[in-house]
Amino acid sequence: MQELYDRSSSTFSSRPHFLGYAIPLLPSLLAIFIVSRVIKLLSGIRAVNQLPGLWVPLQPLSNPSGLLKTSWWNIGVGSNWYWRGRLYKDLGSETIAVVPFLIGVPTLFTSNLDVARQILSGQAQGHGLKERHFDKSEAMGRMIMKWGMNLVAARTSDDVWRKHRRIVGSAFNNQLYELVWTETLNTYRQMEAAESWDTKDTVDVPIVPHITSKMALLIIARCGFGFSFDWTAPPMGPDGTMSVQESLRILADSSIVSLMAPDWVRYLPLPGFDKIRTAFGQFSAFMRREIEARTREVRSAGDGDAEGADARTDAFTILVRANERETGKFRLDAQEVVSFSFGCFDAWGNRFLSGRGQIGNVFVMLFAGYETTGHTLSATLALLAIHQDVQDEILEQIVSVVGYDRDPTYADYEKLDKVLSAFYEALRLFPTAYLIMREATEDTVLDLPNAVGQEGSTPFAVTKGTSTSSASVRIPMPTRTALDSLTLPTEYNPRYHEDPQSFKSSRWHGTGEPEPFVGFSTGPRACIGRKFATTEAVVFLTMLLRDWRIEPMCRDGESNDAWAERAFAHPVFNFTLSVRDTPVRFVRRERRGV
Numbered sequence: 001m002q003e004l005y006d007r008s009s010s011t012f013s014s015r016p017h018f019l020g021y022a023i024p025l026l027p028s029l030l031a032i033f034i035v036s037r038v039i040k041l042l043s044g045i046r047a048v049n050q051l052p053g054l055w056v057p058l059q060p061l062s063n064p065s066g067l068l069k070t071s072w073w074n075i076g077v078g079s080n081w082y083w084r085g086r087l088y089k090d091l092g093s094e095t096i097a098v099v100p101f102l103i104g105v106p107t108l109f110t111s112n113l114d115v116a117r118q119i120l121s122g123q124a125q126g127h128g129l130k131e132r133h134f135d136k137s138e139a140m141g142r143m144i145m146k147w148g149m150n151l152v153a154a155r156t157s158d159d160v161w162r163k164h165r166r167i168v169g170s171a172f173n174n175q176l177y178e179l180v181w182t183e184t185l186n187t188y189r190q191m192e193a194a195e196s197w198d199t200k201d202t203v204d205v206p207i208v209p210h211i212t213s214k215m216a217l218l219i220i221a222r223c224g225f226g227f228s229f230d231w232t233a234p235p236m237g238p239d240g241t242m243s244v245q246e247s248l249r250i251l252a253d254s255s256i257v258s259l260m261a262p263d264w265v266r267y268l269p270l271p272g273f274d275k276i277r278t279a280f281g282q283f284s285a286f287m288r289r290e291i292e293a294r295t296r297e298v299r300s301a302g303d304g305d306a307e308g309a310d311a312r313t314d315a316f317t318i319l320v321r322a323n324e325r326e327t328g329k330f331r332l333d334a335q336e337v338v339s340f341s342f343g344c345f346d347a348w349g350n351r352f353l354s355g356r357g358q359i360g361n362v363f364v365m366l367f368a369g370y371e372t373t374g375h376t377l378s379a380t381l382a383l384l385a386i387h388q389d390v391q392d393e394i395l396e397q398i399v400s401v402v403g404y405d406r407d408p409t410y411a412d413y414e415k416l417d418k419v420l421s422a423f424y425e426a427l428r429l430f431p432t433a434y435l436i437m438r439e440a441t442e443d444t445v446l447d448l449p450n451a452v453g454q455e456g457s458t459p460f461a462v463t464k465g466t467s468t469s470s471a472s473v474r475i476p477m478p479t480r481t482a483l484d485s486l487t488l489p490t491e492y493n494p495r496y497h498e499d500p501q502s503f504k505s506s507r508w509h510g511t512g513e514p515e516p517f518v519g520f521s522t523g524p525r526a527c528i529g530r531k532f533a534t535t536e537a538v539v540f541l542t543m544l545l546r547d548w549r550i551e552p553m554c555r556d557g558e559s560n561d562a563w564a565e566r567a568f569a570h571p572v573f574n575f576t577l578s579v580r581d582t583p584v585r586f587v588r589r590e591r592r593g594v
C-alpha cells in the first residue's frame with residue numbers, strides 16, 4: 001500500500017497534471033475565443049452591409065437556437081410572432097439582418113413583399129439576372145431528405161425537382177378537387193353520425209384538432225393516396241394489433257421524431273416511442289400490399305389510361321397515369337414515382353425497403369398537407385368563435401348560395417368566397433407554414449424598397465460596390481446568407497394589411513387568389529396543394545357553419561377575452577405553427593326562414 005502510494009505520488013510530482021499546463025493558458029484561450037467571435041460578428045455585419053438588425057449568439061431557426069425558447073438572448077423560432085408589432089418598426093427597416101457571433105451565418109428577415117418575391121422567385125429583380133441566386137437551404141434539405149429525395153427538399157436548380165413538379169403537378173387538377181369536395185362532404189357526414197351530433201343541440205369540443213386534424217388526415221389519405229379510411233375506425237383491430245389508420249396518424253403526428261431526429265432516437269426507451277416503432281411496421285406492411293395492388297391496376301390498364309367509371313382519381317393514381325403518358329426527359333423512373341408518393345419501395349413495387357428505407361416522402365406529403373390544413377382549420381374555428389358577426393355574414397352567404405335543402409357542390413366553390421376568406425384570414429394571422437427558408441447560393445444583390453412615404457430617398461448608407469436607385473437600395477448578398485421566416489412578418493406588415501393584428505376576413509372578399517398573401521408561398525415553389533386545402537376548407541366550413549354557431553368554451557368565470565388570450569397568445573411552434581388546443585362549443589342554429 002505504502003509502495004503504491006509512493007509510486008503514484010512520485011509520478012504525480014514528477015509529471016504535472018494536464019490541468020497544470022492548461023490553467024495558466026485559460027486567459028489566453030479565452031482572449032483568442034473572444035477575439036475570434038468579435039471578428040465573426042464584424043465580418044457578419046459587413047457581410048449584410050450594415051443593415052439594421054440584431055446581434056445574437058445563435059443563428060435563428062438553426063440548432064440549438066430553434067430548439068430553445070424565444071427570449072431576450074435567443075431569437076429562436078417565435079421572435080417574428082412575439083415581436084411582430086415592433087421588430088421592424090423599432091429597427092426602422094422592413095428587411096433586417098440577424099448576425100450571430102457564436103454559431104451560424106447571418107440571416108435576413110423581411111416583412112416586405114417585393115423582397116420576399118425576389119427571394120422566392122430565386123432571382124434578384126430588375127438586373128437582368130438569369131441565374132438562380134436563392135434556393136432552398138442545403139442544411140434544411142439534408143434534414144428532410146434523410147429518408148430519401150422528395151419534392152419539398154429538392155433544390156429548385158436541380159433537374160430532379162423540375163421532373164417531380166411537372167409530373168406531380170398534373171395530379172393536382174379539377175378532377176382531384178372534385179374528389180376532395182365529395183370526400184370532405186362524406187367524411188363530415190360520417191363524423192356527424194359517429195359523434196351523434198344529429199341528436200344534440202350543443203356539442204363540446206375540448207380539443208379542436210381532434211376534429212380538424214382528423215378530417216385533414218382522412219382527406220389526405222382518401223384523396224392523396226386513395227385509401228378508404230373511415231372516421232369511426234378503432235385504433236386497434238379485433239386481434240389487438242394497431243390499425244393502419246392509427247399507424248398513419250401516429251406517424252403523421254410524430255414527424256419531428258421521424259424527420260429530424262437521428263435514427264437511433266426512435267429506439268430509445270422513451271414513452272410513446274414503442275408506438276412509433278409499431279406504427280412504422282404496420283404502415284410499411286400495409287403500403288407494401290397497397291403498392292402491389294396499385295401497380296397491378298395501373299399496368300393492367302395497358303397504356304395507363306384507366307379512365308372508366310371505376311377509375312381512381314386520387315393524386316397518386318393520377319400521377320402514376322400522367323407519368324405513364326410522359327415521354328422524354330421529364331418522365332420519372334419507377335423509383336422516383338414511388339419515392340414521391342410512398343417512398344417505401346426501391347423499385348416500382350418490386351422490392352420493399354424495410355423501416356429505414358426511403359420513406360421520407362410519406363412524411364413530407366403528410367406533413368405538407370396534413371398539419372398545415374388541420375392547423376389552419378383549427379385557427380379558423382377558434383377565431384370565428386370570438387367573431388360572431390363574421391359567422392353571421394358567412395351564414396348569410398351560405399344560405400343564399402346553397403340554402404338548406406341540398407348539400408353544397410363543387411360548382412358552389414367560387415360563390416362561397418366569404419367562407420374561403422375566413423380561412424385565408426386565419427392563415428394570415430397564424431401562417432402555419434411559417435418556416436420558409438432560402439439561402440443565397442452565390443454573391444448577388446437584393447433590391448430593398450424604401451420605407452412607405454420615403455420614395456426617392458435612400459434611408460441608410462450602403463458600402464462600396466453597392467449602387468442605389470431612386471426607389472430602392474441594392475444590397476449585396478454574400479453566398480450562404482440565410483433568408484428566413486418570410487410569411488409571418490409579411491402577413492403582419494401594415495403596408496399590405498390595414499390593422500394587421502385584427503381578424504378581418506372581409507379584406508379577402510371577392511379577391512380570388514389574393515396577391516399580398518404568402519401563406520402558401522409564391523414563385524416556382526409555391527404550394528402545390530393550395531386548392532386541395534382551400535377546397536377541403538370551404539366544404540367543411542360550409543357544412544359546419546350552416547348548422548352550428550361556434551362559441552368559445554370558457555372555464556368557470558372565464559371571459560371571452562381571457563379565453564382568447566389562452567387560445568392565441570402563445571401558439572405552438574414546431575415544424576408548423578398552430579394555435580393551442582382551443583376548446584369550442586357548437587350550438588345548433590335555428591334555420592332561417594324555415
Ligand code: HEM
Binds near residue numbers: 524525
Ligand atoms: C393550409 C394548408 C397549406 C399551407 C398553409 C401550405 C403551405 C405551403 C408553403 C408555404 C409551401 C412552400 C414551402 C417552401 O417553399 O419552403 C408549400 C409547399 C408544398 N405544399 Fe403546401 N400547404 C398547405 C397544404 C398542402 C396540401 C393539402 C398539400 C398536398 C396535398 C401540400 C403539398 C405541398 C408540397 C408537395 C409542397 C412542395 C412544393 C415544391 O417545393 O415544389 N400542401 N406549402
